[in-house]
Amino acid sequence: MPGNRRKFLKQACIISISSLSGTGSLLTSHDAYAEWLDDHFAPGKIDKTIERLYSGAKLVETDKIELKVPRIAENGAVVPVSVSSSLENVQSITLLADKNPVPLVATFILTPDMTPFISARIKMAETSQVIAIIQTGDTLYMAQQQVKVTIGGCGG
Incomplete structure (x- = not known):
């Protein structure tokens, strides 16, 4: 009896491993991965980052963007941010921490059918401006708010 059970378990393991290794490439579709743009996420100053993203386009401050962030973040590792807007034809929303x-x-x-609203938790190294940039066609709008970080953050 023990020989049959061991033989059964051995064959079941072999079948499981071979079926998983055969379907491994099907489970990791390259279409499901987000595009990573190295030059956009390069370390550096915020002015250079905005230049790389928008090629020198002018940013217009507006009150049609509602940027909700706490004035004081007790932990820089998790700072809640939400952005909504009453602007028409919003194509993208970008968050920056200077x-x-x-x-x-x-x-x-964003697609035209989507409501221009995003919510996220971001990591901040230190007290700085949180900037939301909304692109509508050829125009860039922005709103910003200072957030004081008391502890933690991506600096340690």
Whole structure:
């Protein structure tokens, strides 16, 4: 009896491993991965990051962007941010933190059917400006707010 059980378990393991190794490439579709743009996420100053992202386009400050961030973040490792807008034809929303080692936090590409709203938790190295940039056609709008970080953050 023990020989049959061991033989059964051995064959079951072999079948499981061979079926998983055969379907491994099917489970990791390259279409599911987000595009990583190395030059956009390069360390440096915020001015250079904005130049790389938008090629010198002018940013217009507006009150049609509602940027919600806490004025004081007790932990820089998790700072809640939400951005909404009443602007028409929003194509993307970009979040930046000017004193982070890598100022670009995230860019969200929106379709015309989507409501211009995003919410995220970002990591901040130190007290700095959080900037939201919204692209509508050829125009770039922005809103910013100072956030004081008391402890932690991506600097340690």
